[in-house]
Amino acid sequence: MSVIGFDIGNESCVIAAARRGGVEVLLNDELKSETPAVVSFGEKQRFFGSAGAAFAAANPKSTVSQIKRLIGKLYKEVEGELNLLPFATSEGPRGGILIELEYLKTKWTFTPVEILGMLLKHLKQITEKNLQSPVVDCVIGIPSYFTDLQRRMYLDAALIAGLKPLRLMHDGTAIALGYGMYMADLSDSGPTNVMFVDIGHCDTQVTLAAFEPGEMKILSHSFDQNLGGRDFDEVLFHHFAAQFNEKYKIDVYANVRASRRLRTSCKKVKKVLSVYAEAPLIIECLIGDIDVRGSITREEFENLSLKLLERVMIPCSMALKDSGLSVDKLYTIELVGKGSRIPAITRILTMFFEKEPTRTLNPCESVARGCALRCAMLSPTLLVRDYKVFL
Known part of the structure; x- marks a missing residue:
């Protein structure tokens, strides 16, 4: 029986499997560890992952993304974001929330749970292709701020996909x-306390x-459920949109x-500014x-992002x-x-905690690996x- 961990991100997904005495991250058809969390509806078929993301350029109105943000939410709660x-x-x-699009030359209406179920089914197929065996049991990562309704909807989506979390x-x-499972340098004088700061897409x-x-x-x-990498992207987006409007007289x-x-x-600009x-x-x-x-210079970007950078410290202070x-x-x-990866985040954390943060874990794979480990611990x-x- 396969032992699987899924990390369903707002932007991309990662799959890990516990086998051969360790945890292995599985690759998709493009030989990448990250699969875009995208479902795109063409005239004759659906496209997932990288194919779906590529199709989005030609037909964005039939491509559903950021589904994690919509699960279990009321339309009025996220109306501004939906726009x-x-x-x-x-x-x-x-x-x-109802998602309206055209598929097979017919107008369809889907719920976020149904879209997530399709995405999980695709991830299940990637897993079975890698392992050459059926996949049912798994552990799925979720944010700590999820409500009971959101958790139930994740379970419903897993059921649609033929999975049993x-x-x-x-x-x-x-x-x-x-x-912790692989931590070797534990203190003999008491607990070793570690803070994990996970800044995701949203x-x-x-x-x-x-x-x-x-x-x-x-x-x-x-947590801050409305502060992530995409907010820093938006800072750059608004900066360049205003710049192009003034310089080229175009309204992006x-x-x-x-x-x-x-x-x-x-x-891409944000990644370049990290280096x-x-x-x-x-x-x-x-x-x-x-x-x-x-x-844009890194200094300009950091000045534009000052309010976001200040917000990073709030959940850190609360957790402490x-x-x-x-x-x-x-x-x-x-x-x-x-x-x-933004250098300014490392800098402000270093100033607050008086020690520089470490990066010993893979920033994109750590959730999936932990879920796979937990699934292995639960598997007979x-x-x-x-x-x-102890929770």
Whole structure:
């Protein structure tokens, strides 16, 4: 029987399997560990992952993404956010979200749960192709702030996909488990306290855990469910949109295709600024036959992002307060998540905690690996060394 862990991100998904005495991250058909969390509806078939993301450029209105943000939410709760998405939505009979699109030359209406079920089914197929065996049991990572309704909807989506989750596991707990299971340099004088700061695509989660030989205890969770890498992308998007409006007299906001292309380019600019002090942005034929050029320095980007950077510290402070520990009791601060690559985040955390954060875990794979470990611990078919988890 296969032992699987799924990390369903807002932007991409990762699959891990416990086998051969360890945990292995599975690759998709493009030989990549990350599969875009995208479902695209063509005239004759559906496209998933990278194919779906590629199809989105030609037909954004029939491509559904960021489904994790919509699960279990009322339409009025996220109406402002829905207006930024390229696909059409409407309010359901109970106030939920309905996704409207055209598929097989017919107009269809799907719920977020149905879309998530399709995405999980695709991930299940990737897993079975890798392992050459059926997959049913799994552990799925979820944010610590999920409500009971959102958790039930994840279970419903898994049922649609033909999966049986043995457990829904908090992302921070999964990260801590993957870290603690292989931790060798434990203190002899008491618990080793580690703070995990996970800055993902759309949220920030902080978990504080205490490790001792053969066990770990989760001391506290904290979060900001509206602060992630995409918010820093939006800072760049608004900056360049205003710059191009002034320089080229074009309104990017009024063009869905142009907005999508500019947001994609801004993500690349953010990555470049993580390494270099300045980054250029060049897009050919952004609107009509207008080619646009711009640039931004890391200092300018950080100044534009000051309010976001200040917000990063709030869940860190809350997690520390809830745990009852002081800063000097922390062994280290472990940074994970794609959004954590911004140098300014490392700098402000270093100033606050008086020690530089470490990056010993893979920033994109740690949740899936922890979920796979937990699935192995729950499975009767695998022998896993005794390790206790106290929540």
